[in-house]
Amino acid sequence: MKNKTSADKNENKLAVLSEQINKISKEVPIASVIAIITTDEVIADYLHREWERNESTRAGFRILNILTKNGGFMRFTDMSKKVFRSKCAVSRVVDNLEKTGLVKREMVNDDRREKRIIITKKGIEHIEETMLQRRQISKHIMSCLNEKEMETLISLLKRIRKHIQEKYPPK
DSSP states (O other): OHHHHHHHHHHHHHHHHHHHHHHHTTSHHHHHHHHHHHHHHHHHHHHHHHHHTTTOOHHHHHHHHHHHHTTTEEEHHHHHHHHTSOHHHHHHHHHHHHHTTSEEEEEETTEEEEEEEEEOHHHHHHHHHHHHHHHHHHHHHHTTSOHHHHHHHHHHHHHHHHHHHHHSOOO
């Protein structure tokens, strides 16, 4: 009988909490953050499925893109800051990119503690081969917005990111 009472109390607490969550979820700031998180998850899932065809990942794509834009190489520390991930997390992604021959690691000034990531010829070819697919995917994702709406979205997301990073800068 005691267990039933405990279960009833939990059920009552859950009902109250559920009601509170439903209520505050309708507040504009919370609803906005929930919309951003949910959209990120949907886009991430869509990209994951599309990039699987080319044996890519979201993180791998990001690192290859950054390397390409930065002359083909970057120190782990700098990459970590660019992708807002720890050096350990970046290292795991680089491990996978290295296994497929898309990047390699190299010591900086013969210092074994400091390494940089370098895009390989195969990595450059991979970027070239997947560029059209990436453009098509992006166009598909954004096809529900017109040009002005996309510009507004970019501006708002950058403003939110800057605001957050002022308080919590990348590690």
